[in-house]
Structures are given as C-alpha cells and as structure tokens.
Amino acid sequence: MKEAVLLTYMGAPSNLKEIKPFLYRLFSDRDLINFGVPAFLQKPLAYLIATFRTPKVQPQYQAIGGGSPLVRNSLQQAELLAKATGLKVKCGMLYSEPLLEVVAKEIKEEGYKKIYHITLYPQFSYGTVGACIRDVEKQLKGVEVKHCRSWCRNPLYVKWAQEMIRPYLKGLNPNETALLFSAHSLPKYFVEEKRDPYPEEVKESAQLxxxxxxxxxWFISYQSKVGPIEWLEPSTEETLRELKEMGFSSVVVFPISFVSEHIETLYELDVEYKEVAKELGIDYRRVRLKHDSPLLIEALKGEVEKLRGE
Structure with a gap:
C-alpha cells in the first residue's frame, strides 16, 4: 500500500500580499474563533477584521524581512523528515500556501492510500491540532489516515527544548533568573466549554x-491574543512585570508551543516584549528555535514510527 507522511500547520503569510488572505481564512474559521455572531455573519466579520488588521500588522512583517519564515521552515522540516524516514512527506497549511486542500488533491492524484498525519503543534488543542485533523479528514475522504494528536511528551522533543535552553541559562544566577515558557494563547471558551487539554499539556511540557x-x-505565560474575545492568561507582558516585582533581574524566554520561528517569536517576543523587559531593567534572553535540529526531526520520525506500528 502506497503510504506517505503529512505535516500540517495553520500557516503564515510568506510575503506582504499574503497577509490579508491569511487573516481572512483564519478569522473565517468558526471552530477556531467564534465571535458570538450568527454563522452567516462570520465571514463578513472576518473580512472586516482582516481588512482592518492588515495595515496594522504589515509593519511587523516588514520588520522581520517582509514575511514569515514559518512556511519555508516547515517545508524544510518535511524534507529532513523524508530523508530520515525514507517516506514521501507532504506539507499542507490551513490558512496559507501551500493550502491543505491543494496538497490533499495531490495526495489522491498520486495514489497514496495510507497517510500518517502529524501537526507541527507538540501540544494538543482543538483549535490547532483539532482543526488540522478536522480538515485532513474532510479533504482526504477515502484515504486511510492515522493521526498523531500530541507529541509533547516525546523524549527527543523534550531534549530538543532542553538543549536549546541550556546555553541561555549558562552563567546566570538561579536566584535571580526566571525561566519563562511563553505559549500561544487560546480563547478561554475552548477550556470552559470544550475542556481543551492545551493548558495542561503546556504545563506538562514545561515540567518535563x-x-x-x-x-x-519557571513560569508559564500566554501570548498572541487576537480578536474581541477572552484569551488564556496571564499574558507574557503581565508576567514580565510580575517577575520584576518578584525580584528577578534576568528572564530566559522559551516559546514552548512553537517548533519554528515566525511572527510571534521574531516580532512579538523579540521586539515588543524585549522592549517591555528593557523598560523594566530586565536582562531578557529569548531562546532561538532550531527548526532543523536532528533532535526535532528524530522526534517527528519517532511519531511516524508509532503511527506505522499501530
């Protein structure tokens, strides 16, 4: 039986022209962000928000080179995973090019009958991994698909994170230094209504x-809130202020829900929150993410092998 691996992610705009279409697709997803309006108003509201936000976020993307490197990095991860597993590895995005619906069509046309699906989100959330699984099931009807729901406990993923953090803590006084795990936030109603396990998986990842x-x-904070709804707290900015009040003079920040650099790390953490830390007089060190690390690729390979053995 012809088999392949499918990596999925929400995606990101790789250039300035892709910002508005990306935001429109993102805010149109009612399962991800429910604005509390009737369903028929979701897309018109999404269009208005995308139109309003595009000129606001364009300078951020310009500041990091004119676009997010996330898609490029994800495609490289797919290439490295293909070499590690000997399998064809496809990569599809929910809200940006290469769109999952196009990649799914390629999978069918090329005759793959069994797909091992892994998202590039280590921790499970209905809003991220759940959305990817939903769309893969929709686009790959008739194809046998095995899904990896979570891989945040993978020992090689944990080791990958530890190896990246270690150099940033070297020489720092433990009594004066906080290790801050900054996770992408999630609408509160996911936890309150859907009992989303994301906060617990973030906590377990941080502990490991x-x-x-x-x-x-160590501490956990949340970043990247968007839209007029309530999100998980405390925010990373609020936490930095609290750490200062607690007497910490140094903070090492690890973006715990990410496996690749993109706008949330390169601008939000490296520019906005770095400026907050500077104003507070905190020595601020943000851990760089090595998306092509052999440890990370081996972690993904391990998840593929688990799915193949089921």
Whole structure:
C-alpha cells in the first residue's frame, strides 16, 4: 500500500500580499474563533477584521524581512523528515500556501492510500491540532489516515527544548533568573466549554523541560491574543512585570508551543516584549528555535514510527 507522511500547520503569510488572505481564512474559521455572531455573519466579520488588521500588522512583517519564515521552515522540516524516514512527506497549511486542500488533491492524484498525519503543534488543542485533523479528514475522504494528536511528551522533543535552553541559562544566577515558557494563547471558551487539554499539556511540557534545570524557577505565560474575545492568561507582558516585582533581574524566554520561528517569536517576543523587559531593567534572553535540529526531526520520525506500528 502506497503510504506517505503529512505535516500540517495553520500557516503564515510568506510575503506582504499574503497577509490579508491569511487573516481572512483564519478569522473565517468558526471552530477556531467564534465571535458570538450568527454563522452567516462570520465571514463578513472576518473580512472586516482582516481588512482592518492588515495595515496594522504589515509593519511587523516588514520588520522581520517582509514575511514569515514559518512556511519555508516547515517545508524544510518535511524534507529532513523524508530523508530520515525514507517516506514521501507532504506539507499542507490551513490558512496559507501551500493550502491543505491543494496538497490533499495531490495526495489522491498520486495514489497514496495510507497517510500518517502529524501537526507541527507538540501540544494538543482543538483549535490547532483539532482543526488540522478536522480538515485532513474532510479533504482526504477515502484515504486511510492515522493521526498523531500530541507529541509533547516525546523524549527527543523534550531534549530538543532542553538543549536549546541550556546555553541561555549558562552563567546566570538561579536566584535571580526566571525561566519563562511563553505559549500561544487560546480563547478561554475552548477550556470552559470544550475542556481543551492545551493548558495542561503546556504545563506538562514545561515540567518535563524544566526538570533539567533544577534551581531555576519557571513560569508559564500566554501570548498572541487576537480578536474581541477572552484569551488564556496571564499574558507574557503581565508576567514580565510580575517577575520584576518578584525580584528577578534576568528572564530566559522559551516559546514552548512553537517548533519554528515566525511572527510571534521574531516580532512579538523579540521586539515588543524585549522592549517591555528593557523598560523594566530586565536582562531578557529569548531562546532561538532550531527548526532543523536532528533532535526535532528524530522526534517527528519517532511519531511516524508509532503511527506505522499501530
């Protein structure tokens, strides 16, 4: 039986022209962001928000080179995983090119009958992994698909995170340094209404990763809130202020829900929150994400092997 691996992600605009279409697709997804309006108003409202937000976020993308590197990095991860597994690895995005619906059509046309699906989100959430699984099931009807729902406990993923963090903590006083795990936020109603396990998986990931750094106190915060709804807290900005009040003079920030650099790391963490830390007089160090690390690719390979063995 012809088989392949499918990596999915929400995607990101790779250039300035892709910003508005990306935002429109994102805010049109009622399962991800429910504005509390009748269903027929979701897309018109999404169009208005995308139109309004595009000129606001364009300068952010310009500041990081004119577009997000996320798609490029994800495609590279797919290439590396293909070499590691010996399988064809496809990569599809929900809201940007290469769109999942196009990639799914290629999979069918090329005759693949069994697909091992892994999202590039280590922690499960109905809004991210759940959305990817939903769309894969929709687009790949008639194809046998095995899904990886979560891989945040994968020992190689944990080791990958630890190896990246370690150099940033070197030489710092544990009594004066906080290790901050900044996770992408999630609308509160996902937890309240759907009992989304995301916050617990973020916490478990943080515990596993922090176990290598005894003596350092660690904290969890949330970033990247969008739209007029309530999101998980505390925010990363609020947490930085609290850490200052607690007497910490240094903060090492690890973007725990990400496996590749993109706008939330390169601008939100590296520009906006770095400026907040500077104003507070905090020594601020943001851990760079090595998306092409052999450890990360081996972690993904392990998840593929699990799915193949089921």
């Amino acid at each position: 990763i922090a176990s290598a750094f005894t003596g350092f106190r």
